[in-house]
Amino acid sequence: MGKEQFTIARIFGAYYEIYSEETTYALAVLKGKLRLKNSNERHPFVVGDMILAEKSSGEEWVISERIERKNYLTRKSDKGDSHVLCANLDQVAILASCKDPETKPGFIDRLLAASYDTDIPPLIIFTKKDLVDEEEIKDRETYYSELGYDVMSVSLLSEESIQPLWEKIKGKRTFLCGNSGVGKSTLMNHLHKKTVQRTNLVSGTTKKGKHTTTNSFALFLEGNTVLIDSPGVKEWGILHLTPTQLWESFPELRKQKETCQEIYCCELGSECPMRKYMNESMDETRKKSLESMIESLENPHRVTRRDHWTKAVTKRY
Ligand SMILES: Nc1nc2c(ncn2[C@@H]2O[C@H](COP(=O)(O)OP(=O)(O)OP(=O)(O)O)[C@@H](O)[C@H]2O)c(=O)[nH]1
Ligand SMILES: [Mg+2]
16 A cells, blocks of 8 residues: 655644545554654654655554655744744744733744744734724734734634635645634634634633643645644743844844845944844834843853754754
8 A cells, every 4th residue: 555645733642643635634653763864853743744654454554754844933942952843834823912811022023033034924913803992903913014024913703804814824834823822722713613622711810821722733624724723832932043043033124134235244243234223223112022032042041052053053954
């Protein structure tokens, strides 16, 4: 029997839920050792990985090979190795809740920096727009759309957002990410019109989410549309990025660099147009956000080995 190509849809310890259009969802295992190009990887697969599998004598599928990743999204906090979250994406949807819990711009910017590094286009989705007034929504949308980002806002209490959401996700593989309680699983259920992922009320006192989703899960919808739900995160660690990557992830700073006439880059020195713009003209909130990211990189307690940076530069394969 021949090999069939699948996508990893969910991981349960040593078992994998895999999906192909022909077979739909099936369970698979990995027998023996898989040879991986990057031996530093913690786990052989993440959700979104494309693999080849064949049926063993029983009903079980056995994974034999991982197909090279087109791209992947990474997070790195102070607590160790960088963590690949998902692979082969067309889009990263950053879900930012307007209220209960309110997502801070610094969180959005960290995710934008992580997606800039991977070249995966971001889509900012403000959720729970029913909980704030229209003016506030418009301000939030304008803030990011003027910077050139694709932005939308939704309420999942009624059907009004289904159509505009479909327009943004159809035919694409979209990773849904954000803090706990922002509505990632609700959005997935809403678009599927069935409950596939458990959701939970946010805490009555702290208005924070309860970390309901514990495993990423890829849902295959019509027309090659794939939504990937993920567990809520408190903070998006960006320690796998270099300072230059961080600065350039801010479109207003990147624009300054593009106009620079110097032949030799001063590497963020005092004459750097990005630094000048940051000191003289940058929006205060955005400046704080960049400073906080730079601080995370510079804090020696957080970055103990400099080679993390070098590795990050050469990590694409
Ligand atoms: N008012 C309002 N509530 C919403 C909206 N979308 C989601 N919620 C509520 O927000 C709560 C949290 O939603 P979830 O979908 O569980 O959030 P999540 O992002 O998946 O959270 P984790 O799995 O913990 O990361 C639920 O009670 C939802 O009903 C919305 O548009 N408006
Ligand atoms: Mg969830």
